[in-house]
Amino acid sequence: MLDIGQCHRTEYELTYGRSIPVAFAEAPGRIHFLGDQGEPENGYFLSAAVDRYIHVAVNMRKDNSFRFFAADLGERKRSTLANLKYRREDRWANHIKPAILLFLEMGYPLKGMNFSFCGDIPQHIALASSTAIEVAAATAIRSLLQKQGLNIQISDVDLAVKLKIAHDTMFAQTGVSSVQMSSANSNSESSVSAKISGGTALADYLALILTRKDHFLQIDTSSNESEYNLETNLIKSPFSRFRFLLVDSRVPRLGTGVESELASRKDDLLKGLAILSKKHKGAGFKDIAHTDLIEAIGHFPEQIRRRSMHIVDEIDRVKDAVDALERSDLASFAKTIYRSHESIRDLFEISCPEIDWLVKRAQEIEGAAGSRMTGIGFGGCTYTIIRRELAEEYKRRLEDYERIFGFRPVIYEFKLATRARVIKG
Numbered sequence: 001m002l003d004i005g006q007c008h009r010t011e012y013e014l015t016y017g018r019s020i021p022v023a024f025a026e027a028p029g030r031i032h033f034l035g036d037q038g039e040p041e042n043g044y045f046l047s048a049a050v051d052r053y054i055h056v057a058v059n060m061r062k063d064n065s066f067r068f069f070a071a072d073l074g075e076r077k078r079s080t081l082a083n084l085k086y087r088r089e090d091r092w093a094n095h096i097k098p099a100i101l102l103f104l105e106m107g108y109p110l111k112g113m114n115f116s117f118c119g120d121i122p123q124h125i126a127l128a129s130s131t132a133i134e135v136a137a138a139t140a141i142r143s144l145l146q147k148q149g150l151n152i153q154i155s156d157v158d159l160a161v162k163l164k165i166a167h168d169t170m171f172a173q174t175g176v177s178s179v180q181m182s183s184a185n186s187n188s189e190s191s192v193s194a195k196i197s198g199g200t201a202l203a204d205y206l207a208l209i210l211t212r213k214d215h216f217l218q219i220d221t222s223s224n225e226s227e228y229n230l231e232t233n234l235i236k237s238p239f240s241r242f243r244f245l246l247v248d249s250r251v252p253r254l255g256t257g258v259e260s261e262l263a264s265r266k267d268d269l270l271k272g273l274a275i276l277s278k279k280h281k282g283a284g285f286k287d288i289a290h291t292d293l294i295e296a297i298g299h300f301p302e303q304i305r306r307r308s309m310h311i312v313d314e315i316d317r318v319k320d321a322v323d324a325l326e327r328s329d330l331a332s333f334a335k336t337i338y339r340s341h342e343s344i345r346d347l348f349e350i351s352c353p354e355i356d357w358l359v360k361r362a363q364e365i366e367g368a369a370g371s372r373m374t375g376i377g378f379g380g381c382t383y384t385i386i387r388r389e390l391a392e393e394y395k396r397r398l399e400d401y402e403r404i405f406g407f408r409p410v411i412y413e414f415k416l417a418t419r420a421r422v423i424k425g
Helices: 006-013 088-095 097-104 129-147 156-171 179-183 189-196 202-210 257-278 290-295 301-327 328-347 353-363 386-406
Strands: 024-034 044-060 065-070 077-078 113-119 215-221 228-235 242-248 367-373 380-386 410-414
Touching: 006 044, 006 065, 006 113, 024 301, 024 328, 024 367, 044 129, 044 301, 044 410, 077 088, 088 097, 088 129, 097 129, 097 156, 097 215, 097 257, 113 129, 129 156, 129 202, 129 328, 156 202, 179 386, 179 410, 202 228, 215 301, 228 301, 228 380, 242 290, 242 386, 257 301, 301 328, 328 353, 328 367, 353 367, 353 380, 353 386, 380 386, 386 410
Parallel strands: 065 113
Antiparallel strands: 024 044, 044 113, 044 215, 065 077, 215 228, 242 380, 242 410, 367 380
16 A cells, blocks of 8 residues: 555645644445345444555645545545535545535534545445545544644544434435434335435444454444434454455446346335334334234235345344354354345345355355355355365365356455554654
């Protein structure tokens, strides 16, 4: 990775020393091991940070301009305090703006700022690289304000929540956050829709801000008319003798076709939750027991039943996986992960033959502690947790993949990393 300190000072012609304070921060990528197909604002997740990072540098300017420099791309964007809004042509720079908006809305005296960033998080493989830019930028701004002697009163959880809301405000055409949308329609079907289609999940921000090295993070998120209710739980990883592999299937997602399929599933969940809410008013899927779903089966069309069953059972699988991790019961953990993938394949139906083949190769190896699709589906990636001495055997078995499917997979090895933090530049 590039040296963010050198890149920033060269770009903005800053000299070393204390005359112009510069703050530096990094944020990791994240992976959801379970729960990533449910309600973004009202679900259970089992997540972790991974050791790929975004680095951000920031310093104050004397005017009201914002300058953004993507060192990896050699690209530059700009904005002003009066014109701080989402612009399509600003692309990656739009993910720094929510961090600025967060502190402005908290009343801190921001003027113009210079930003630089670089990173090694692969894009488009469900590692939350865009969210990492936002979190790294917010962490850097908080550090810069502290360097100026300001007492920044914001907890890590509040930082995650407020940054999520700032993101929603910046990216929503109406300028209304997902929580506000839910509030405005709290007694209507629209509130259910807001819960299910809430965009970037709050769990992404929590995973980047709260995780610790060699730990999993259990996340329970829920939102009502005016606030988030959150519970998180750090679980020490029992996989010290294992490797974590992420395999990019390289299956191309065919644009509008995938969008249509995803929209169909959101619609199915909306209808399923509406049926269940007749018995449990205002409830989310995590408030519905498996037995409640069984009792309501007669009211469900088959497709909606399958989609809803996946979400309800996935919530239980998160709990089962956490229990297995806390007991270091690796066999039970692996069974839970494999059951989750089977449900993704058979009930939620967002897997594909290539992804199933990658998971099956891991499942054939005694010593693999689970393999599953991660991300939105219809291609994308699988993760595999496998004993260190068997990792090369798994990679060897993937050599037939290109011959069978015509795509060459890309394999990333990763470790469970720590949260976003201030670094030296």
